[in-house]
Amino acid sequence: MKPQNKSDQSKLRIRLMLGFLLAIQGGILIFLWNLQVVQGHTFEETIHKQSLRRIRHPGSRGRIFDRNGIALADNRPSISVALYFEELRVPGRSSKTIDRIEKMLDEVSAQIEVPRKLTRKTIENHYHTKRLLPLIAWEDLDDSTLARWAERVGPQVGMDLLTEPVRTYPYGDLLAQTIGYVGRGGMGGSEEETYDFYINEMEGKAGLELVLDEKLRGEAGGELVRIDAASYRYNLEAEKPSVPGQDVRLTIDAKIQRLCERILDEETGSMVVIDPRNGEVLAMATNPRYDLNDMTPFISHTVWNRLRQDPRKPMINRPVREQYPPGSIIKPAVCLAGLAAGVDPATVFNCEGVYYAAPGASPMHCHNRLGHGPINMTQAIERSCNVYMWKLAEEIGYDPVYDLLENIGIGQKTGIEVDYEVPGILPTDAWKKRHYNDVLRKGDIANLVIGQGFLNVTPLQMARMTATLANGGTLVSPTLIQGFRHPELSQEVIPIAEDPGFISPEDPNPARNLGWDPQKVEAIRVGMRDVVMSPQGTARRAQVEGLVYAGKTGTAQYGSPGNRRYRSWMIAFAPYDNPTIAAVVLIDAGQGSGIDASPRMKLLMQALFGRTNRG
Numbered sequence: 001m002k003p004q005n006k007s008d009q010s011k012l013r014i015r016l017m018l019g020f021l022l023a024i025q026g027g028i029l030i031f032l033w034n035l036q037v038v039q040g041h042t043f044e045e046t047i048h049k050q051s052l053r054r055i056r057h058p059g060s061r062g063r064i065f066d067r068n069g070i071a072l073a074d075n076r077p078s079i080s081v082a083l084y085f086e087e088l089r090v091p092g093r094s095s096k097t098i099d100r101i102e103k104m105l106d107e108v109s110a111q112i113e114v115p116r117k118l119t120r121k122t123i124e125n126h127y128h129t130k131r132l133l134p135l136i137a138w139e140d141l142d143d144s145t146l147a148r149w150a151e152r153v154g155p156q157v158g159m160d161l162l163t164e165p166v167r168t169y170p171y172g173d174l175l176a177q178t179i180g181y182v183g184r185g186g187m188g189g190s191e192e193e194t195y196d197f198y199i200n201e202m203e204g205k206a207g208l209e210l211v212l213d214e215k216l217r218g219e220a221g222g223e224l225v226r227i228d229a230a231s232y233r234y235n236l237e238a239e240k241p242s243v244p245g246q247d248v249r250l251t252i253d254a255k256i257q258r259l260c261e262r263i264l265d266e267e268t269g270s271m272v273v274i275d276p277r278n279g280e281v282l283a284m285a286t287n288p289r290y291d292l293n294d295m296t297p298f299i300s301h302t303v304w305n306r307l308r309q310d311p312r313k314p315m316i317n318r319p320v321r322e323q324y325p326p327g328s329i330i331k332p333a334v335c336l337a338g339l340a341a342g343v344d345p346a347t348v349f350n351c352e353g354v355y356y357a358a359p360g361a362s363p364m365h366c367h368n369r370l371g372h373g374p375i376n377m378t379q380a381i382e383r384s385c386n387v388y389m390w391k392l393a394e395e396i397g398y399d400p401v402y403d404l405l406e407n408i409g410i411g412q413k414t415g416i417e418v419d420y421e422v423p424g425i426l427p428t429d430a431w432k433k434r435h436y437n438d439v440l441r442k443g444d445i446a447n448l449v450i451g452q453g454f455l456n457v458t459p460l461q462m463a464r465m466t467a468t469l470a471n472g473g474t475l476v477s478p479t480l481i482q483g484f485r486h487p488e489l490s491q492e493v494i495p496i497a498e499d500p501g502f503i504s505p506e507d508p509n510p511a512r513n514l515g516w517d518p519q520k521v522e523a524i525r526v527g528m529r530d531v532v533m534s535p536q537g538t539a540r541r542a543q544v545e546g547l548v549y550a551g552k553t554g555t556a557q558y559g560s561p562g563n564r565r566y567r568s569w570m571i572a573f574a575p576y577d578n579p580t581i582a583a584v585v586l587i588d589a590g591q592g593s594g595i596d597a598s599p600r601m602k603l604l605m606q607a608l609f610g611r612t613n614r615g
Helices: 002-038 040-050 094-112 118-130 143-153 189-195 207-211 213-217 255-262 301-309 327-340 377-383 386-396 398-407 429-436 440-446 457-472 518-533 597-608
Strands: 053-057 071-085 135-138 159-168 182-185 200-205 221-227 233-240 245-248 268-272 281-288 350-352 373-374 481-485 550-558 563-573 581-590
Touching: 040 071, 040 597, 071 094, 094 118, 094 135, 094 143, 159 182, 159 268, 159 550, 200 213, 207 213, 255 268, 255 281, 255 597, 268 457, 301 518, 327 398, 327 457, 327 518, 327 550, 327 563, 350 386, 373 377, 377 518, 386 398, 398 429, 398 440, 457 518, 457 563, 457 581, 518 550, 550 597, 563 597, 581 597
Parallel strands: none
Antiparallel strands: 053 221, 071 135, 071 159, 182 200, 221 233, 245 481, 268 281, 268 581, 350 373, 550 563, 563 581
């Protein structure tokens, strides 16, 4: 019986083991069926996705033209030598491929006579992170290097010439601080997460290039690339073309802009020319300047340090980013405040050459220390009488002066399409309390009405004030933009005057009529005309034969008594009867308006109106 029992037990164990093995096998079969059949589509889709890479290609940048179609910012073809890793791969370790690339670079460097720039570390980094993209070995080759390439190198496996657009500024330093410059940039935001790789594009870094970057940059395109197991390009699956950026037409007249820059010569200063009929800025010059082509495609440390350490601050756009005491050019506005307060322009104040803002105060002197005698408003502007302004302010108080200056935009940004515009300073009791823990006193107001003390303005604000005087009381908004051209037309060369594709932007700050009495304002305008045209006028040296125009000079002192310097101003509008320009000249460190500003205004008027009038 025992042998039989042992046999049965063995058979039972065998059956159990067989059942266990069958159960395991069945489980494996079920798992494989689930993996391959039920979830097979999901895994196939995942593998498909993992083998695809999205590459972003930027659109070409829109161009910037002046009002007459002269290109101020353009794109030129830059030819570089590019390496394509998928064609240079060597089986085995990555070091073999990198060795092959290094050897090729050394050979080509000798043939084209240009030193090798890529290090082994750079090649390795590109291999491990961006091998789907071409690696630039030499960029922006000149004509002689290209000739040597064609003669000695020619077509190479894995190496070819690549043409890319690069920003160029045909006139170098013309309007430099306003146009600004570009540099290498990324995408940023959610778009960067959409792509696996992207080619860096030009991005606005300053000036209009920065302010209008979104319109100039255009719309990027891309490629959908399939890669193999080693992450090399295998096939191009899909492609979306990029859309070029919009072209921009400025209000600037390049000829007038260059004229102003030449008139400034070597002096540190600025000039603004504006059309008083619509606020279009025809020129906005500042000196010193810098060459925009030195800033692209990137700024070298040498250039950057030179510009940054220059005490004359060549990168500052002075007409909008610097604020100064206006000196006597503010006097027409102070007289307008008197008119608004009910003072008759024929009202006479006696100028004895000295004035006391308060009992016991230090004496304040007129330009003519002997005094101008009895003088009315028109004569006070013509001769730039300080005493008249002090007595006028004493009669009307500060409130009408403040209201008038605020109404014409002093102490406020103009809203022009530039970066970093400053508002200037139009002081109040609250302002002085914040900065000096005091209120405005009679001496402060006396200084203010002759353009000294706490009052600070920008040259562009003074240009707008002059335009408002020129047109009789309409406050225009300075603008630099005439229109944008649709991207589909951006790369076509079409004369601007004949091109209907430019669309004017909506004006966020429409012109505003200030409601000035034309007859009363004419007293101010006549005084400004006499500043230039009268033998007693302070700008008589700015006269231009055959041209009747109006102006006002001003000098603001600064510096220590032993090192006294002057900011020399002149504002003007012309022709007198039908003004088509309003202009400002400012010399930062001059000797006086009659020496520095007036002769430069004369040069401008001679050039613009010496032969024919602007219409």
